[in-house]
Amino acid sequence: MSTTASTKQGRETRERIVRAAAALMGQNGASATTLDDVRAATGVSKSQLYHYFGDKRGLVEAVVEHQCATVLGLQTHALAAVSSWEDLERWADLMVAIVEEQGARGGCPIGTLAAALSDVDEELRTSLSEAFRAWSDAIRGALTRLRDTGQISVDADLDALTTRMLSAIQGGLLLAKTSRDANQLRVALDGAIAQLQASARVRH
Amino acid sequence: MSTTASTKQGRETRERIVRAAAALMGQNGASATTLDDVRAATGVSKSQLYHYFGDKRGLVEAVVEHQCATVLGLQTHALAAVSSWEDLERWADLMVAIVEEQGARGGCPIGTLAAALSDVDEELRTSLSEAFRAWSDAIRGALTRLRDTGQISVDADLDALTTRMLSAIQGGLLLAKTSRDANQLRVALDGAIAQLQASARVRH
DNA sequence: CGACGGCTGGACTGTCAAGTCCAATCAGCG
DNA sequence: CGCTGATTGGACTTGACAGTCCAGCCGTCG
Incomplete structure (x- = not known):
């Protein structure tokens, strides 16, 4: 599902993504920050974003x-x-x-x-x-x-x-x-x- | 240049575009409204947008x-x-x-x-x-x-x-x-x- | 150990949006 | 009228972005 994170490692990764996304969205606005921006800022892969948040709206919600x-x-x-x-x-x-x-x-x-x-x-x-x-x-x-x-x-x-x-x-x-x-x-x-x-x- | 509008007709078109763009951007945000949205809302052609505003930033500025x-x-x-x-x-x-x-x-x-x-x-x-x-x-x-x-x-x-x-x-x-x-x-x-x-x- | 499930990497696709280009009108003016 | 420049239409290009897919990894638990 959208908000999977059962392992400790998983929760940390999720947290790291949210933090970076929050910073980027605070700076440039939610709709102007792309998933690739978040990817670049965290070194995380595309599938991780979709694993933890389902889609972009899910990330914004987080x-x-x-x-x-x-x-x-x-x-x-x-x-x-x-x-x-x-x-x-x-x-x-x-x-x-x-x-x-x-x-x-x-x-x-x-x-x-x-x-x-x-x-x-x-x-x-x-x-x-x-x-x-x-x-x-x-x-x-x-x-x-x-x-x-x-x-x-x-x-x-x-x-x-x-x-x-x-x-x-x-x-x-x-x-x-x-x-x-x-x-x-x-x-x-x-x-x-x-x-x-x-x-x-x-x-x- | 970006802000050409010498004819009366030209000024009216420009005005119409700005008004529609302002409404759309007020509703959805500046970065989320696309030039095609503006085009659809005004019935104006692509080249008119670039004729009057140079680029998207110019439209936002207007x-x-x-x-x-x-x-x-x-x-x-x-x-x-x-x-x-x-x-x-x-x-x-x-x-x-x-x-x-x-x-x-x-x-x-x-x-x-x-x-x-x-x-x-x-x-x-x-x-x-x-x-x-x-x-x-x-x-x-x-x-x-x-x-x-x-x-x-x-x-x-x-x-x-x-x-x-x-x-x-x-x-x-x-x-x-x-x-x-x-x-x-x-x-x-x-x-x-x-x-x-x-x-x-x-x-x- | 073996298998299950969460986790990760990254290539791939389809769509959409910005910006370009050129040809066709149209308005005013000498 | 005939010219000039503003205006308009719309096809086209290019890149970027959301979202998909699948294969491989790794920790955990029986």
């Missing part, structure tokens, strides 16, 4: 899953450690630093895939949408902690604040990547955090 | 220019009419309504192109970055008007607020398109506007 898992792993881990404003700012600084050190290229792997695939493949769109939802949950978890420790007002709309935060991340990353200026992300995130801090006080 | 001009035309026009909070909310409502009526598909033409092309073609990246800058200028113009009429504090950081607004637009559109839910854009824009209104009062 890349989507891999990128979602990677980003969510990092994000849920980092956000789980947030319980103060300083923590939240450190988390923001971390994202800006990552973007900076790649020369403001690439942007968010999930965001890039979402922009390219949402209108093309309904199933992949659903996976990516689900990933955004999971990311939102992680953010909302951090905000809930801030609220429960009295740092955000109890009648703040956490769902809305969460969506705004994720919008700021995605929008900021897109602007940063397009202008090659990580500062755009910096400003967007600062704004979202400032808005959270504004809701530390009860409104109206 | 599409980028067209989409930037279209979006900026709408945005600068709409934003130039903004001189009160109600106007700003109407502007936001308009964007949400547009997204809604397309079933939350497609997102921002500029944003989609930027996500796909920024890491691929430096010249196109520059054009798209420039478009974002022009869009920012239009937003900043509206905010400046609000400040000059006393609706925003004089010591508000308009540049930062502008970047946050554009981030909210782009992030909100991406989330909306991925989840097929225009409400995500709604929430993101409401947040950005709320933050502006918060800076109506002098801070700290």
Whole structure:
């Protein structure tokens, strides 16, 4: 079938392919990277690609899953450690630093895939949408902690604040990547955090 | 050369091609739409594509220019009419309504192109970055008007607020398109506007 | 050991897409 | 009208890419 990998060796090969494919697709886009590109980057043979992924769409699907898992792993881990404003700012600084050190290229792997695939493949769109939802949950978890420790007002709309935060991340990353200026992300995130801090006080 | 179109008829043909290509590339992505797709959608012959655009990259370039001009035309026009909070909310409502009526598909033409092309073609990246800058200028113009009429504090950081607004637009559109839910854009824009209104009062 | 099944190599095919070329129109102008 | 250059039609070439096929390899387990 498409996703065979029972041996340890098999799983490693599969993993190696997915990683390389993810990098190539992140750079050039999913539809612009060819199976031969992946082959060249990994030294793997044609039949291996079809052995592990069935067809190109299967590979793209594996890349989507891999990128979602990677980003969510990092994000849920980092956000789980947030319980103060300083923590939240450190988390923001971390994202800006990552973007900076790649020369403001690439942007968010999930965001890039979402922009390219949402209108093309309904199933992949659903996976990516689900990933955004999971990311939102992680953010909302951090905000809930801030609220429960009295740092955000109890009648703040956490769902809305969460969506705004994720919008700021995605929008900021897109602007940063397009202008090659990580500062755009910096400003967007600062704004979202400032808005959270504004809701530390009860409104109206 | 690549961009020949001296006759009126020629300009119309060129325009028709660009429009169709923009629609196709918006739907399927630039690299996934073939010249034959464009040909089929327009009833134009192969040589016409090469006559007017030189090669495929030339067509993509024309599409980028067209989409930037279209979006900026709408945005600068709409934003130039903004001189009160109600106007700003109407502007936001308009964007949400547009997204809604397309079933939350497609997102921002500029944003989609930027996500796909920024890491691929430096010249196109520059054009798209420039478009974002022009869009920012239009937003900043509206905010400046609000400040000059006393609706925003004089010591508000308009540049930062502008970047946050554009981030909210782009992030909100991406989330909306991925989840097929225009409400995500709604929430993101409401947040950005709320933050502006918060800076109506002098801070700290 | 022997055989089974996952794994790998790589040649091969069919299709499709970019780009070329040349001849045929067509529009405007002296 | 007759000329010039823009415009158009469409066949053709070339290369690349997705996908197929089969033979050989290698680890594992009875």
